Amino acid sequence: MSIANDSHSVGIVTPRIARFEEPLPLAxxxxxxxxxxxxxxxxxxxxxxxxxxxxCHALSGHHHAAGYHSADDKRxxxxxxxxxxxxPIDTRHFYVVSVNNIGGCHGSTGPMSINPETGKHWGPDFxxxxxxxWVHSQARLADxxxxxxxxxxxxxxxxxxxxxxxxxEYPQRVRHCIVIAAAMKLSxxxxxFNEVARQAIVSDPQFAGGYYQEHNATPSQGLALARxxxxxxYLSDNAMASKFGRDLRSGxxxxxxxxxxxxxxxxxxxxxxxxxxxxxxxxxxxLMTRALDYFDLAREYGNxxxxxxxxxxxxxxxxSFSTDWRFSPERSxxxxxxxxxxxxxxxxxEIEADEGxxxxxxxxxxxxxxxRAYMRRVGEIS
Amino acid sequence: MRLDLTHIQRWIAPGxxxxxxxxxxxxxxxxxxxxxxxxxxxxxxxGDMITAAxxxxxxxxxxxxxxxLANFPDQSFDTVVMAHxxxxxxxxxxxxxxxxxxxxxxxxxxxNFGHWRCRLYLGIRGRMPxxxxxxxxxxxxxxxxxxTVKDFEALCALKGIRILARDVVGNTERTPVLAxxxxxLFATTAIYHISR
Numbered sequence: 001m002s003i004a005n006d007s008h009s010v011g012i013v014t015p016r017i018a019r020f021e022e023p024l025p026l027a028x029x030x031x032x033x034x035x036x037x038x039x040x041x042x043x044x045x046x047x048x049x050x051x052x053x054x055x056c057h058a059l060s061g062h063h064h065a066a067g068y069h070s071a072d073d074k075r076x077x078x079x080x081x082x083x084x085x086x087x088p089i090d091t092r093h094f095y096v097v098s099v100n101n102i103g104g105c106h107g108s109t110g111p112m113s114i115n116p117e118t119g120k121h122w123g124p125d126f127x128x129x130x131x132x133x134w135v136h137s138q139a140r141l142a143d144x145x146x147x148x149x150x151x152x153x154x155x156x157x158x159x160x161x162x163x164x165x166x167x168x169e170y171p172q173r174v175r176h177c178i179v180i181a182a183a184m185k186l187s188x189x190x191x192x193f194n195e196v197a198r199q200a201i202v203s204d205p206q207f208a209g210g211y212y213q214e215h216n217a218t219p220s221q222g223l224a225l226a227r228x229x230x231x232x233x234y235l236s237d238n239a240m241a242s243k244f245g246r247d248l249r250s251g252x253x254x255x256x257x258x259x260x261x262x263x264x265x266x267x268x269x270x271x272x273x274x275x276x277x278x279x280x281x282x283x284x285x286x287l288m289t290r291a292l293d294y295f296d297l298a299r300e301y302g303n304x305x306x307x308x309x310x311x312x313x314x315x316x317x318x319x320s321f322s323t324d325w326r327f328s329p330e331r332s333x334x335x336x337x338x339x340x341x342x343x344x345x346x347x348x349x350e351i352e353a354d355e356g357x358x359x360x361x362x363x364x365x366x367x368x369x370x371x372r373a374y375m376r377r378v379g380e381i382s
Numbered sequence: 383m384r385l386d387l388t389h390i391q392r393w394i395a396p397g398x399x400x401x402x403x404x405x406x407x408x409x410x411x412x413x414x415x416x417x418x419x420x421x422x423x424x425x426x427x428x429g430d431m432i433t434a435a436x437x438x439x440x441x442x443x444x445x446x447x448x449x450x451l452a453n454f455p456d457q458s459f460d461t462v463v464m465a466h467x468x469x470x471x472x473x474x475x476x477x478x479x480x481x482x483x484x485x486x487x488x489x490x491x492x493x494n495f496g497h498w499r500c501r502l503y504l505g506i507r508g509r510m511p512x513x514x515x516x517x518x519x520x521x522x523x524x525x526x527x528x529x530t531v532k533d534f535e536a537l538c539a540l541k542g543i544r545i546l547a548r549d550v551v552g553n554t555e556r557t558p559v560l561a562x563x564x565x566x567l568f569a570t571t572a573i574y575h576i577s578r
Contacts (some may be wrong), residue, residue, distance in 0.1 A: 037497045347436055348445070370432065
């Protein structure tokens with residue numbers, strides 16, 4: 001559908017940049033001297049400034065969540081299915097802010113930016129970040145935009161973890177926290193996959209210890225491989241079976257045929273890897289996966305999620321997907337159970353979906369219905 | 383609003399916490415929120431019902447009672463309600479125990495299988511009763527644990543559950559006296575207010 005006749009699109013959007021000169025104290029103990037956040041907004045902030053929604057992106061996401069950057073844009077933002085007029089996050093009622101996390105590679109300050117102290121790219125010397133650093137950096141963006149309290153903070157996957165951290169760090173600034181396909185911490189299996197991804201990157205000779213920008217090089221092979229591994233964890237066995245099965249892209253499996261056969265799934269994964277490595281920064285990927293690894297919602301609350309959530313004062317919506325094995329429904333139920341035990345208002349839906357972890361980005365009817373119904377409630381008091 | 387739900391209201395203190403097991407589209411929790419200002423949570427497994435209940439602005443947990451309620455802490459609710467679901471769960475006795483572990487008091491409603499029409503149907507026709515209230519055939523019914531008023535009271539006695547009050551609904555508005563006097567014969571729906 002073209003932009004001109006899509007009445008459910010936010011249309012053409014232009015990213016903006018906010019600059020913060022005051023140093024940001026980070027969880028690692030260092031300060032980020034100054035930083036920029038690139039963000040987009042959709043819809044209008046109301047007079048009471050009470051209808052603002054913060055969208056938190058996942059591992060490889062960015063600020064461009066909805067609409068198009070130009071009339072020739074082929075694809076809209078990454079969550080266009082859920083943000084726009086008449087969509088669950090209805091921009092006729094809400095003012096949506098979507099921001100690229102610091103440490104990112106799409107315009108916010110990150111490893112690709114210049115370190116003011118050295119005049120060179122930060123590269124691998126960019127301070128390690130935690131989800132809470134994103135939260136604090138975004139609280140300043142909220143101040144800058146004149147938003148005292150978000151009507152809702154919404155995120156899928158890593159974005160959902162960040163939304164939960166927001167609810168604990170700034171309980172008075174969040175009315176609703178929407179946590180989709182997330183977890184309170186990574187499992188050993190999750191950690192293992194992230195390590196394989198990082199090893200793929202650092203073993204690429206082009207990586208040069210992370211100083212590839214200084215050498216005008218890019219570890220694209222390593223980054224592509226990292227993405228391929230990650231991508232497998234985003235899909236379910238069934239989704240891959242129905243999408244590719246054992247179909248061949250070239251060659252045959254006939255005996256006596258010397259040519260190597262290539263399965264469709266091979267070429268798909270390679271395509272995904274190549275596409276990704278052309279648009280993402282390797283140091284950012286390492287930084288983001290580490291932030292995921294370190295995330296543990298309850299660590300500082302005596303490892304007790306119930307004690308952690310007692311610090312929150314918002315209502316929660318938690319959604320999981322049946323075939324998501326990266327952050328399975330069980331992980332979401334742990335969140336829900338902790339919220340119940342902490343006596344916090346919580347709504348939970350477990351969506352039957354074949355698409356695995358990726359389901360949170362897709363317009364699955366029941367998911368959209370639940371999301372929309374909950375967002376109406378968010379809108380009623382804003 | 384089903385008659386049994388309007389009966390239940392008076393046992394629920396204003397401003398209290400209520401857990402509704404099998405809350406359906408949330409109409410009862412909504413009523414309690416409006417008339418009793420309760421803080422309610424509903425449990426439901428039907429997707430459309432869950433969406434409808436969320437649309438009412440209620441807190442709903444998608445959870446199957448048959449897989450337990452262990453995630454709800456002891457005495458974390460003032461009242462646990464289960465309306466017309468007792469006969470559909472796998473282990474009604476265990477659910478009753480859980481209700482009174484989670485809540486200070488419980489309210490249970492169920493269709494009375496001892497009603498004279500059921501007895502007549504089974505007695506004369508020799509087949510499992512099918513009616514407007516119980517429209518399913520024996521092989522496809524979700525109601526797998528039918529009981530009578532007497533059966534339920536015997537179970538409560540066995541478990542040491544106190545019956546604080548019993549209320550009944552007859553099949554017409556004109557029969558409350560009959561249903562009140564001989565509930566096992568004339569109550570279509572039995573309503574119990576219970577505690578430990």
